[in-house]
Amino acid sequence: MSPNQTPALWLKHIRQDVQSMHAYAIQDSTGMVKLDAMENPYSLPPELQKQLGERLGALALNRYPGDRVNVLRAKLAKYVKMPEGFDIMLGNGSDELITLLSVACDVPGASILAPLPGFVMYAMSAQLQGVTFHGVPLTANFELDEAAMLSAIATHKPAVVYLAYPNNPTGTLWNADAIERIVLAQGQQGGLIVMDEAYQPFASQTYMDRIARHDHVLLMRTLSKFGLAGVRLGYMVGPQALIAEIDKVRPPYNISVLNCECALFALEHSEVFAQQAALIREEREKLSHSLAAISGVQVFPSQANMLLVRMPDATKCFEGMKLKGILVKNVSKMHPLLTNCLRLTVGTPAENAHMLAALKESL
Ligand SMILES: *Cc1c(COP(=O)(O)O)cnc(C)c1O
DSSP states (O other): OOTTSSOOGGGGGSOHHHHHSOOOOOOOOTTSEEOSSOOOSOOOOHHHHHHHHHHHHTSOTTSOOOTHHHHHHHHHHHHTTOOTTEEEEEESSHHHHHHHHHHHTOOTTOEEEEEESOOHHHHHHHHHHTOEEEEEEOOTTSOOOHHHHHHHHHHHOOSEEEEESSOTTTOOOOOHHHHHHHHHHHHHTTOEEEEEOTTGGGOSOOSGGGGGGOSSEEEEEESIIIIITTTOOEEEEEEHHHHHHHHTTSOTTOSOHHHHHHHHHHHHTHHHHHHHHHHHHHHHHHHHHHHHTSTTOEEOOOSSSEEEEEOSOHHHHHHHHHHTTEEOEEOTTTOGGGTTEEEEEOOOHHHHHHHHHHHHHHO
């Protein structure tokens, strides 16, 4: 509003749907135990911090990113055992790849489909691109509703179906046979499937070993949940011809030399991150058992670095935990299926103990 409270003249140039939307809310976490965003609680060991600092300091920051991103693409391809005939593209986080995909697929009448509750960026990127989004509710215990998915695919013939594997915010790893039938149905109607494996470091299964059977499946991963959320690096693997098309809408220098070098450094030290992931998986199991033992709390099976819990009054518990310095995510208003649910990111053993105590006291 301008000082005299009349809307600014330029407001008519801002899309109506943008004016009515809320900006993506990032909770203020100053001074809190931060267990709201599936970040890895561990930082780099001091010796590695020093090495990385020297490497970053020596980069040619005066130059646009060059061939080094291709080195990173090749190393990532090797790291994930990318099959023959496939290619890999990089994004400024997977979020950017999700956006680029809705740009590339924005033909008249196009739609994007995903199970709900799911990752919010699928719907948001579609909406911002003016592409219709179809959400298909999960079952009450957060499994894929296979019949509903197949019927929605037949009805809407979406350009893209997203399957987060495991899912956010539920942590669910979908049934492999159900996935395969959905992948086939989507392929038969001529659409694409994206397997979003953001939580792969914490999961017992990957689709990578099945991807080569199809020519319409893309697989997305990110370094964010792996331990480098601050670096902003996501990647997408798919059949060469398909990646070549999507890559045309990518801004040419979307990966900074700093992102790129950090990612290369992380791959050289992947055993450090693998160890951290193993600790987090162990902690998830312990935390899950402890939560299940609390009367009134229901905890859902998870293959990610978070646990979804249901309780009598999630908002009361969330606020109580916050007063005790523990920040988690209140997802209870995100979707009707998530009524009275909180999403708890798995932290260090000390953080988890602190969180557990705060949760019990706040029920
Ligand atoms: C966190 C998350 C991402 C993305 O993250 P970036 O930080 O943008 O790489 C993608 N998909 C799912 C399901 C996520 O939970």
